[in-house]
Amino acid sequence: MQPWQYREGMLCCEAVPLATIAQEVGTPCYVYSLTAMRDQYRLLENSLQDVPHLICFALKACANLAILKIFIREGSGVDIVSGGELYRALAAGADPQKIVYAGVGKSEEEIAYALKSNILMFNVESPQELSLINRVAATLGVQARVALRINPEVDPKTHPYIATGLKQSKFGISLAEARELVRVGRGLSHIELAGVHCHIGSQITKLAPFVEAADKVAQFVRELQQAGIGIRYVNLGGGVGIAYNEESPPTLSEYAEAIRPIVTPLGCTLIVELGRSLVGNGGALITRVLYTKKTPVKNFLVVDAGMNDLIRPSLYRAYHAILPVDEAHQKEEPVVVDVVGPVCETGDFLAQDRPLPLLEPGELLAVMSAGAYGFCMASNYNARPRPPEVLVQGDRYWVIRERETYADLVRGETIPPCLQGG
Ligand SMILES: Cc1ncc(COP(=O)(O)O)c(C=O)c1O
Structure with missing residues (x-):
């Protein structure tokens, strides 16, 4: 439309x-336009039909309660990066079991709020964060489900301020460090390692960086599965670009086509956290x-x-x-x-x-x-x-x-x- x-x-x-x-x-x-936003969501939803999946609308892109409600009514989850965003998601009626929480600087209070709200999982961005989540979960007597946010070192060919998966970026954990963190995480009594996450940047107008990142994530998931670690979620983040001027970004169905064959053989639930391309x-x-x-x-x-x-x-x-x-x-x-x-x-x-x-x-x-x-x-x-x-x-x-x-x-x-x- x-x-x-x-x-x-x-x-x-x-x-x-x-x-x-x-x-x-x-x-x-x-x-x-309500219809334009809902049409984009439905296009993505239909394109992912044959793979188990959860779309988590990235609230940061447009956070008004009414906009959130458009997607929540379609069955969407929500991707959040702060306690305030969690509050907004819940106020709009989001199902906590469809909320994923990323961000390099989650405070103790925010972690406790998310655990009490029973969100689906944290996308963990550092070893210190993982141990803090374990400690807060222990205090509350709950298990925290986490995905490790890996930094796949992929150049998304976008504006440097919105490239998040480069070596020098503050986001995510290197593959080498993630391997070590898996070992540590298995020994933490209140952590359940359930997924692997990545998000390489925003306003990405080519499919190649998504495919490269998804391949790296898939390889890591296979490695963990072979080591007997039950990874159930693969979260490929957001980032699909839109046409502001003369760009010709992939459509959401082309995006789904590109990542589906990489994720399907893993037997996991695919999570995507799209923001810009939906709204x-x-x-x-x-x-x-x-x-x-x-x-x-x-x-x-x-x-x-x-x-x-x-x-x-x-x-x-x-x-x-x-x-x-x-x-x-x-x-x-x-x-x-x-x-x-x-x-x-x-x-x-x-x-x-x-x-x-x-x-x-x-x-x-x-x-x-x-x-x-x-x-x-x-x-x-x-x-x-x-x-x-x-x-x-x-x-x-x-x-x-x-x-x-x-x-x-x-x-x-x-x-x-x-x-x-x-
Ligand atoms: C972790 C995470 N997920 C998803 C998104 C949404 O990205 P986009 O609006 O480009 O789809 C962002 C945006 O910065 C993000 O940081």
Whole structure:
């Protein structure tokens, strides 16, 4: 399904004109297509049908409760990386036995919270973490199921900030260390070694790195199985890329085709933790032009969304297509502009040197492919309230997160007695 189309001259999400949403909830705002996200999930689910599997939606990509619920209702589990994400997953009604917990810095409190919540397993990232999980599990009188997150040293050919399976990366454990950790783990009374995990990075647009990593994981699983260790889960993480511009990433069925033959002979349950590919193209950030500005060397469109709302362009120099909401502008001769926000940073841009129609103040733009790592990376920098999120299905839409208020900005802050008065 193509959720973003011009209908009667106006860009719509499904059947709802974006201008209608902008009018009602204001700008900037995030808009998501329920159908597009659910279709992606169903495509993956159908493609994995003939292998025992569990899809764990990577909550970090888009964490709104309503978005989680779309996947949970389809039978999805959740991949989490913090106590806060566990709280969100449970609040959305996730089955704890479908929750997997990764991340290099799990605190003792977070581990205890996850054990008390009876999650499916931890993806363990270091020897010290394994012994802490054992200790906390012993205190609580429970068994902790774990997968070792191995670092397969595969180059995912993506932006260095989102490559996680390289030798120099902070994530995972080398194969040599994992072998040693298996030996240690077998002696820990409250650890059940149930799986092997890897996640090599994000926005990966070729199949080869996934296949290379899966082969390495499979080889290690076979080694453990031959040593009599009952590995039941193989978790290949997430990372499938989306088309932001001219990339042609594999479809989720091509991805499934590529990994299925590697995993099937192992007799394990396959876990995948996809985030971006399920939600990325299902979301857009709607923003309004505040000013047009010309300097001797540049044309600027100053819009009301900034790097605090969508940080990907500033952080990774990421490309997001930008479309005028009013189709009439598509016919105009484009000019090369920088689309910049109101934040007081030179790095505050949504696009640089981009051919766009020279819009007037008040006109709307849609920053496309903003469903993943968009709102969830938003901040209050420059004391800017975070934007609302809106979910569309067919010709209906709902505000699934309200715009923050100025009062929200100072919630929890206090002025100590020594500064009061005067
Ligand atoms: C451990 C883990 N699993 C899954 C994901 C999701 O990746 P993606 O959104 O690229 O599918 C991430 C993202 O960084 C991750 O760190």
